[in-house]
Amino acid sequence: MIKTKINNVDVETPEGTSILWAARKAGFNIPTLCQHPDLVPGGQCGICVVEIEGVPGLKRSCMTPVGEGFTVRTHTQRVMTVRKQLVELILSNHDTDCLTCIKNNSCELQKLAATLGVDTLEYPKFEEKLPIDKTSVSIVRDPNKCILCGRCTQVCSDIQTVNALAINNRGCDTVITTAFDAGLGNSVCINCGQCVVHCPVGALYENSQIEQVWEALHDPDKFVVVQEAPAVRVMLGEEFGMPPGSLVSGKMHAALRRLNFDAVLDTNFAADLTIMEEGTELLSRLTSGKNLPLITSCSPGWIKFMETFYHDMIPHMSTAKSPQQMFGTLSKTYYAQQKGIPPEKIVSVSIMPCTAKKFECQRPEMNISGYQDVDYVLTTREIGRMMREAGIDLKEMPDEPADDIMGDYTGAGTIFGATGGVMEAAIRSAYFLVTGRELENLDVIPVRGLKGIKEAEIDIDGTKVKVAVAHSCGKARELMDKVAAQLEKDGKCEYQFIEVMACPGGCVGGGGQSWGSNMAKRARRGESLYEEDKLMPHRRSHENPSVQAVYEKFLGKPNSEKSHKLLHTHYYKRSTVDGKVLPENKISE
């Protein structure tokens, strides 16, 4: 332990602790800007400077470890003047139209300027405006708001290993862009949106479709159906000031109904359906021994990552569509037929914790219903905004169920939102599909939690199935390199089934979550999903009565010809330069 004196308060911290954290322990919140609890401090902004007695110059407290006998002063006149000057310099080169900024009231720079009492702008404004990058269907980048803190590039390169965004040029021309400044839509960007949720200001945000959804809701000729992803029910509360991880399934359904959606259904229903399709696919691959391991395909960020960097894995991918897309297809086929609504009148909206889903729904192959299967994707933040616009306070809502025939769900469907959830749900049903008996202990603990790569071995009537779960693309890359090496060696891999989610923590950590999120909040949301799972009357996908009905009335059985046509898809090889589909594409089997 190291003893340090911070503004006359003695504090003891382990060796290597930064002065910033030691000061927090002593009760002093040193202001920061570029610092983020989930990232490695880079010292870009310099706001957290402090004075250390006997050490010349000011030191950045986020990167300076405590030293024995240090006397640190966190708010001397010199320190406070420098901090204010730094903020003023940033503001001189920042588009300060705060009232019309997407981050108004949730901007870290705005808060900092207020905290430090910046009341004048001493430096002349830098007037040159750079073009806003709107090339991506998922993410918009406004370089005029960017403060070059480097959080987005750190998460993009170090955590996701995508390297779509990087710091280019130098000096006052420095700008964060894609290669050749081609725009996110013409880059290897996988649309995961981790840059968006780590950005402290309004430089990165989702490509919003709120306007189109309002238009559909106001159109009396349209029948607007809405689905909500598993993770949204443990995130949406935060948009209304509820504690992280608050479970609001019932309130969410009620609020959506009050927004005038014609049918409030649930993605969790389609998650259960995904398990039926993917679980059956797993069984047939285990039987044939071909294309093992089977790899999950629910995460559209992961899909584009795989198509770009690991397209040799295409034969291993599950061909099952993601729950969002299964739902979209069924909303314009099965639902339309059962309810007697012409499919051209149906507008299919989804609420997702995700920015990549916006890309997924616009993939050209996602139109098997004869229409674009999912019309509009809104992030959790966007639906929060719509509810506030309409004067709906989620906290005050009663608990209401979803509407019928695509609204029932089981505990297995709900845990899709957390890393390891798809795996656990699949195990629960695969056991039944193989043995005809129910798995007694439904909790598959080894695949839960936030460890980067998790492994488990499941005994299904004497057959050992080894599974692995990875979340974040960096961890997925690690796992895929291992799998590829094993397959290259002798054509065999130690795993039979692999779940990958593009975002750290799974969907509860997606690019569509509330501003100001961190790993601790993601963990809390995941736990809430497992709590909902425990409360559900059914906890296995194959027990979902609505899923049983859709097979009985419409699809036949899992992996039937009709299921294949409607609920399965194929993948493309993509370029590592611009992320576009390569000309020599082969369709996966």
Added chain:
Amino acid sequence: MAAENQCNCVQTQEEDLYPRLNEIIGEHKGKPEDLIMVLHKAQNLFGYLPKKVQEMVAEGLNMSINEVYGVITFYNFFSTVPQGKHSVKVCLGTACYVRGSQKVLEKTEKALGIKVGGTTDDRRYSLGVVRCIGACGLAPAMLVDEDVYGRVKTTNAMEIIEKYE
């Protein structure tokens, strides 16, 4: 894009250089730490770093394209536009600047129809700036290829440049 009356020999030559580039990349295969060396050699070969070269280097050294692009845009030495036959550099060091080299530069930009860092369409000239070449006594100074010109005026800068065909 090339106008009909323009020769395309430059492009043809560029195609011929790729096998040599492949050899260079081959010597550094899978070694991201050699990036600057490889880019240096590639620029010597092509005169600049076209997009395709950047892509090949990224793939060969097992790096992302944006890392390669970031390094190229960071260093002034690297150019992503073809270089002209002659390089024109106006000195913007302190002495030259106070004696009006900025005006010389602006005039030259206008006359050549390009900005700093650019190359004329006929690939005759590339325009750049330098920060002091040690000829402060001759300020404002200008470099054309290896030749130094002193006391350059807005009125005679183009006269000097046009001597280089």
